[in-house]
Amino acid sequence: MDIGILGCGTLGRTLAKGLAAHPRVSRIVASTKSKRTRFEGLPDVIALEENRELASVSDVIVLCVKPAQLEAVVREIAGELRPETLLISAAASVETARIAQWTASATPIVRAMPNTPCRIGAGMTAIAAGPHALPAHLELAAELFAMLGRVCTVEERLMDAVTAMSGCGPAYGYLIVEALADAGVMLGLPRAIAVELAAQTLYGAGAMILASDAHPAALKDEVTTPAGCTIAALLAFEAGGLRSTLARGVAAAAHAARTPSYS
Numbered sequence: 430m431d432i433g434i435l436g437c438g439t440l441g442r443t444l445a446k447g448l449a450a451h452p453r454v455s456r457i458v459a460s461t462k463s464k465r466t467r468f469e470g471l472p473d474v475i476a477l478e479e480n481r482e483l484a485s486v487s488d489v490i491v492l493c494v495k496p497a498q499l500e501a502v503v504r505e506i507a508g509e510l511r512p513e514t515l516l517i518s519a520a521a522s523v524e525t526a527r528i529a530q531w532t533a534s535a536t537p538i539v540r541a542m543p544n545t546p547c548r549i550g551a552g553m554t555a556i557a558a559g560p561h562a563l564p565a566h567l568e569l570a571a572e573l574f575a576m577l578g579r580v581c582t583v584e585e586r587l588m589d590a591v592t593a594m595s596g597c598g599p600a601y602g603y604l605i606v607e608a609l610a611d612a613g614v615m616l617g618l619p620r621a622i623a624v625e626l627a628a629q630t631l632y633g634a635g636a637m638i639l640a641s642d643a644h645p646a647a648l649k650d651e652v653t654t655p656a657g658c659t660i661a662a663l664l665a666f667e668a669g670g671l672r673s674t675l676a677r678g679v680a681a682a683a684h685a686a687r688t689p690s691y692s
Contacts, residue, residue: 432573433487434459435480435502440519441493443548447577449473458483484509489569491541492518499523503531510536515566517541517573518559521592522686525559525585537561539570540585542596543577552578553595557585579639593682601678606631 430453434441437459448454458475460483477483484490484506494502499520510516516538518528525538532538538559546552554574558567571580583591606627613623638645653659666672 430454430488431456431458431486433457433483433490434474434493435483435490435506436460436493436495436498437474438493439545439548440543441491443545443552443577444491444493444519444543445474447547447550448573451573451576453572458486480506481509484514485511487514489515489517489573492516492520494520496520496522499528500531503528507532507534510534512536515539515562515569517570519543521596522589525557525562529560535561537563537566539566540588541570541574542588542591543574544595545599547574547577550576550578553598554578554580555583555588555591555595556580557583557588559585589683589686592686593679597679597682601675602631 432448432454434445434457437445441459445457445459449457456475457473458477460477460480477486480502490506490510492499492502499518510532512535514536516528516532516536517540518525518538519541521542525540528538529536539562540557540559541554542556543554544552547554552574554577556567556570556574567582571582574580606624609627609630610620610623613626614620618626634648637648641648649663653663
């Protein structure tokens with residue numbers, strides 16, 4: 430199976446690196462305007478000069494371009510798409526129905542929203558079926574993105590929420606780690622140790638949730654002893670509106686995803 434990565438920025442490079450180890454992938458081709466610098470350290474990727482050439486030789490094409498560039502790119506390659514080619518769009522905000530209009534064909538389309546931890550195999554990707562996509566196409570997309578972390582399937586109407594939750598989510602985590610590390614420094618910890626303590630603690634908490642059938646609140650209660658220091662911190666967080674602030678931030682991100690600036 431030949432995989433085409435159209436656009437080799439951070440996401441494209443991440444996908445190319447992860448998919449290179451997939452046993453069903455025989456070749457990875459990519460096209461990008463700045464390929465000479467983008468392909469450094471990726472010897473398994475074959476650089477092509479033209480997007481149309483990539484489309485003509487790929488069994489699966491992953492669109493890793495910015496939303497504002499997507500229409501022009503899809504229209505450019507539309508004439509080269511084979512009936513059996515699977516088109517996967519990793520662009521935020523753009524509905525697959527619009528992509529199908531741009532292809533003017535029965536090309537199966539799957540929408541995907543990966544996040545940056547895919548770079549280290551700890552990513553989260555949600556996929557949704559678009560026009561002409563059969564269960565087999567979803568299964569193939571899930572198989573490919575599983576090389577980069579966890580995968581879930583949702584209805585496309587929920588993809589803006591996915592973008593706000595997990596697509597943008599690493600930034601929220603970085604902010605929380607930074608804030609916790611600042612607290613550690615304030616209490617006398619060296620910066621590097623404070624960052625390590627905060628990052629590994631959040632990493633471990635997330636792993637505990639994924640490894641357990643318990644509700645996050647139940648796991649929280651395991652740490653919260655009567656009259657202890659944890660409940661003191663939790664009540665301070667509640668007084669500061671941390672829970673509602675996080676929820677409002679995710680809602681703001683979802684609104685931005687529904688109203689992209691390029692349209």
